[in-house]
Amino acid sequence: MSVATRLVAFGALLAVLFISATAAGGALDPDARGEEAAEPMAGGAHGGAGDGAHDGAAEVHGLAVANDAGLQLEVLTPELRRGREQRLAFRVLDERGEPVRDYDVEHERRMHLIVVRRDLTGFQHLHPVLRADGAWETDVELPDAGSYRVFADFSHDGEATTLASDVRVDGAADLRALPEPATVADAGDGYEVRLDAGAVRAGEEAELRFTVTRDGEPVGTEPYLGAGGHLVALREGDLAFLHVHPTDGLGFMATFPSPGRYRLFLQFKHEGVVRTAAFTQAVGR
Numbered sequence: 001m002s003v004a005t006r007l008v009a010f011g012a013l014l015a016v017l018f019i020s021a022t023a024a025g026g027a028l029d030p031d032a033r034g035e036e037a038a039e040p041m042a043g044g045a046h047g048g049a050g051d052g053a054h055d056g057a058a059e060v061h062g063l064a065v066a067n068d069a070g071l072q073l074e075v076l077t078p079e080l081r082r083g084r085e086q087r088l089a090f091r092v093l094d095e096r097g098e099p100v101r102d103y104d105v106e107h108e109r110r111m112h113l114i115v116v117r118r119d120l121t122g123f124q125h126l127h128p129v130l131r132a133d134g135a136w137e138t139d140v141e142l143p144d145a146g147s148y149r150v151f152a153d154f155s156h157d158g159e160a161t162t163l164a165s166d167v168r169v170d171g172a173a174d175l176r177a178l179p180e181p182a183t184v185a186d187a188g189d190g191y192e193v194r195l196d197a198g199a200v201r202a203g204e205e206a207e208l209r210f211t212v213t214r215d216g217e218p219v220g221t222e223p224y225l226g227a228g229g230h231l232v233a234l235r236e237g238d239l240a241f242l243h244v245h246p247t248d249g250l251g252f253m254a255t256f257p258s259p260g261r262y263r264l265f266l267q268f269k270h271e272g273v274v275r276t277a278a279f280t281q282a283v284g285r
């Protein structure tokens with residue numbers, strides 16, 4: 001075969017492949033099928049999600065901007081300036097592209113917004129307000145430049161969901177290495193938090209227990225968001241967001257999905273003020 005002939009033959013083959021791919025795509029596209037044909041696939045997808053829910057706390061969240069249920073996080077202010085208070089706005093769109101307006105109350109709020117820079121510094125936990133147009137907004141001040149991850153943690157139709165996206169803060173970012181694992185963290189104003197986690201292994205449920213002192217004296221913390229405190233755990237590298245379950249006091253059950261390092265942000269309330277202590281947790285095999 002001459003080169004030209006081969007090219008023609010190859011072109012014809014490509015055309016055939018393209019047509020069959022298009023046909024297959026059409027067959028798989030739910031919009032191109034009748035309601036009946038689409039049903040088994042939708043059922044299968046839901047079955048998968050249901051199985052995932054039974055996997056327990058090892059599931060990771062916060063890696064995607066959209067989920068299987070068709071919900072999508074849209075940040076309306078993807079670019080912010082540093083060092084000044086400004087408006088951060090976002091919305092959650094449903095499968096039809098309409099803003100979700102009906103949220104379930106979880107941990108006393110309908111929306112929890114976690115903001116943290118990509119190097120796991122600058123953690124903030126905010127409670128935005130739902131506007132009449134279906135967007136959420138909150139004031140935020142980001143003192144340092146860099147790329148920030150924003151996690152919208154909420155429940156809709158009885159399903160807890162964490163969607164995430166990024167916002168940029170212009171300027172030269174002074175990115176920092178993750179601090180070494182430690183069992184004591186400074187929470188400011190003389191508050192110190194101690195972590196007792198024992199040996200934590202990937203895939204095994206672990207109890208994380210915190211105790212708070214101020215100037216060396218034990219502190220009895222006040223309820224915060226319907227529990228003894230609030231804990232956010234993020235994985236180093238991809239900032240996967242772990243769901244943790246409060247037990248009693250400042251105790252939490254968490255399952256770390258993989259070996260490596262995680263940053264724990266414990267929030268507690270004392271004398272009406274919410275404080276944050278951050279720990280690096282090493283998770284073994």
Ligand SMILES: [Cu+2]
Pocket residue numbers: 107109111112113125126127225
């Ligand atoms: Cu919250």
